[in-house]
Amino acid sequence: GDSGRTCGPKGANLGELRFLFGERIPDGFVIPFGAFRAFVDLPIEPDGTSAFEWMKSEYAAIAEYPVGSEDRRHRVRGFLARLRQWITTTDPGPEFRAQLRAAIDRTLGEDAAAGVFVRSDTNVEDLPGFTGAGLNLTVPNVVGFEQIVAAVQEVWASPFTERAYSWRQAHMEQPAYVFPAVVVQRSFPSEKSGVMVTADLESRKPGWISIAVSEGVGGAVDGQAAESLRVHLNSGEVRQLAKATSPYRRVLTGDGGLQTIRAS
DSSP states (O other), X not given: OOBTTTBOHHHHHHHHHHHXXXXXXXXXXXXXXXXXXXXXXXXXXXXXXXXXXXXXXXXXXXXXXXTTOHHHHHHHHHHHHHHHHXXXXXXXXXXXXXXXXXXXXXXXXXXXXXXXXXXXXXXXXXXXXXEOTTTSOEEEEEOSHXXXXXXXXXXHHGGGSHHHHHHXXXXXXXXXXXXXXXXXXXXXXXXXXXXXXXXXXXXXXXXXXXXXXXXXXXXXXXXXXXXXXXEETTTOOEEXXXXXXXXXXXXXXXXXXXXXXXXX
């Protein structure tokens, strides 16, 4: 029920998984759409109009240019660059910082030096004829409060890259109403990670599970050096369609980020 209202589908589905499977799902929390919406009520310039009102005026100005024109592309590039710079350099304020610190303390407990993944979860992840999968930012294994604040702001800014903008705009009548929520989830040093789909991706038949899996942290995409499997739900039969071929895997580091080492 929260998906599309207070957070995107990623945060909502992770919440359901946590409810169903408990501590098998690493602990975390969601920074809702409303936090970003409050943030863009701050002035774009000292004593100036709010960033949100400025965004709306810029979108209106962009719409006056002919579609596909160089003048329009130039205006869009300048607008997005200024918006990203403002988002990543403007202090979100003491109230936001206090709420974020309390949520981090609850999530990490006594293990304050643990890392978290900071992931985008917008209200436009999935629209008719459009999927936002992979467009926006995930900052992996962030360690330290100030680093987490900076990562949140980077994630807030990520829907406003030129690539994300160009993919999204044809599907939006009110482009100012793009609101990123943020999923903050405790890092987990998985030995293997990947993607599971509850159908046979090749035949589209139900009754099978499709799995793409690689060593290390960060998942796998079907057909990209990952092991590709089909598992029959009733019989347990396993079909290996492709072997993992990547010579490397990514692991968590104690001071934040990921390290690439050789696969086994």
